[in-house]
């Protein structure tokens with residue numbers, strides 16, 4: 001056992017973790033010790049002399065790997081919120097060792113065999129959560145190729161390595177192609193409509209290249225202002241066309257960054273890998289760890305959603321065409337006009353001042369409103385811990401809260417809300433400690449919520465845009481999922497073990513309350529007058545929320561259906577033909593567009609060659625998850641709408657009992673059905689997005 005250890009003040013199961021005592025200099029020694037300890041525990045656990053029981057095998061290994069996992073995640077957290085050359089060096093010094101430990105563990109056939117034995121152990125069969133944890137672990141071993149014969153296993157490993165390399169090539173091609181082409185403008189009169197900040201950036205870009213005038217690139221921050229605002233149609237067309245051809249055989253710079261064959265080989269190898277595992281196709285492999293049970297379920301879901309969204313998408317398009325013809329003298333709306341005309345239409349009909357809205361959302365009022373809501377919904381009391389000396393936090397900005405439910409302390413919440421030069425962008429939740437029961441003692445969970453809001457000044461509090469408020473509620477939803485669990489096994493408590501396409505349910509669920517007048521109005525107080533948000537302004541925000549929601553929905557469905565279909569259907573590709581495979585991928589894209597889209601892109605559009613989510617990221621046969629989780633969260637929220645605000649406590653109690661408290665201890669669908677009394681329905685999402693039959697008629 002590691003007794004006296006530099007990470008100990010961080011890893012206590014009960015006391016608050018001491019981030020204040022962490023120093024980058026200690027990382028390598030501490031992490032090495034935790035790896036050795038975990039390795040030694042593993043050796044003991046897999047030995048034939050160790051009884052195959054939860055108590056003797058699973059628990060010791062779980063505790064040892066948890067210590068390593070928590071310490072390493074704290075290192076990652078410090079790098080994310082207190083960036084410095086020292087923290088970077090500390091992270092890099094042990095990145096390879098930690099990665100190597102986890103991947104060797106995932107491939108350890110001795111452990112795999114032990115786990116199979118464990119499924120019969122008396123202290124497992126009587127515990128559904130333990131059974132679930134084991135079945136997840138065994139599934140992941142199988143998907144990792146643990147059961148393959150040596151010859152197949154060798155091919156499996158080779159395939160995985162080649163796939164990693166191809167993903168990298170895909171990204172590099174896309175980046176190189178994006179950077180290979182620019183548009184140089186010398187005549188300033190062509191820039192009419194483009195906002196000053198974008199012009200200045202374009203002038204600076206020209207300067208960097210030793211050119212006069214303005215240079216626009218195919219990167220989003222340079223491209224979007226042109227597509228949305230430039231009055232010069234030929235300029236929009238030029239940039240649109242160059243952007244749409246990136247990383248393809250039609251790219252402006254030539255075919256040297258063409259991703260077509262790369263996509264083809266990626267798909268060939270994914271199918272091969274699935275076949276080695278005895279699965280019918282790559283989609284089945286992806287769905288094995290997801291809530292959706294088959295590609296058919298996913299396709300039916302997407303097609304149903306498309307059917308319902310289509311009338312509104314057609315209406316959105318008609319409205320846009322009419323507006324473009326009448327107000328912009330564009331009688332023949334082209335793909336490079338769509339962003340431009342949409343922006344003008346939005347300004348004309350749905351605009352409001354973001355800055356005006358933000359005056360009504362001072363951070364202290366929003367936090368009070370959020371905590372009040374959480375209290376009403378889940379009987380949860382979030383109390384600030386004041387005067388902690390020393391504070392265990394990493395920075396003086398961090399606020400620490402105790403989270404109580406009923407008369408129990410269930411966990412702690414750290415809020416680090418303000419932007420700093422040492423903090424990475426965006427908003428996210430880090431898991432500092434997960435719930436588990438150790439003998440008689442309870443290890444309570446700790447969530448770290450990180451945002452990037454402007455810090456208050458001496459005379460004004462931080463004010464939030466409505467998007468900021470939504471972000472805060474979203475991350476708080478992840479936090480509640482982590483904190484309100486009542487599962488005793490770490491592997492399936494809180495967010496652990498929850499299917500990938502159901503993880504966003506609690507977070508997106510919380511967002512809904514930001515669109516609810518009764519809740520939202522109580523957390524607004526104008527920063528000068530203290531007045532609540534005017535209802536008329538709220539109605540404008542609502543209208544803007546659903547602007548072109550039909551078109552947006554169909555676009556997401558097009559990407560999702562394309563993704564799932566190529567991974568399900570293209571299974572008989574010639575191993576020798578990545579180029580032909582690439583062509584088959586393009587054929588499916590054409591079919592999907594024909595089926596779903598109301599706006600047909602021009603024939604030179606090569607969207608697939610830049611679809612990084614599925615070819616270079618982790619979304620293969622999983623892009624549908626965005627819509628899937630939205631459906632779940634909107635439908636869960638609808639139960640609250642049905643009960644009315646007076647019934648919130650009652651429904652919240654059930655949502656806690658059946659969803660939040662259960663974590664990954666049972667399938668997400670079972671939890672959902674237990675809460676809702678039926679399978680998920682897409683109607684609430686359609687209604688909230690203004691896409692249901694009634695909204696269509698009303699318009």
Ligand SMILES: [Zn+2]
Nearest residue numbers: 474478504507
């Ligand atoms: Zn999220």
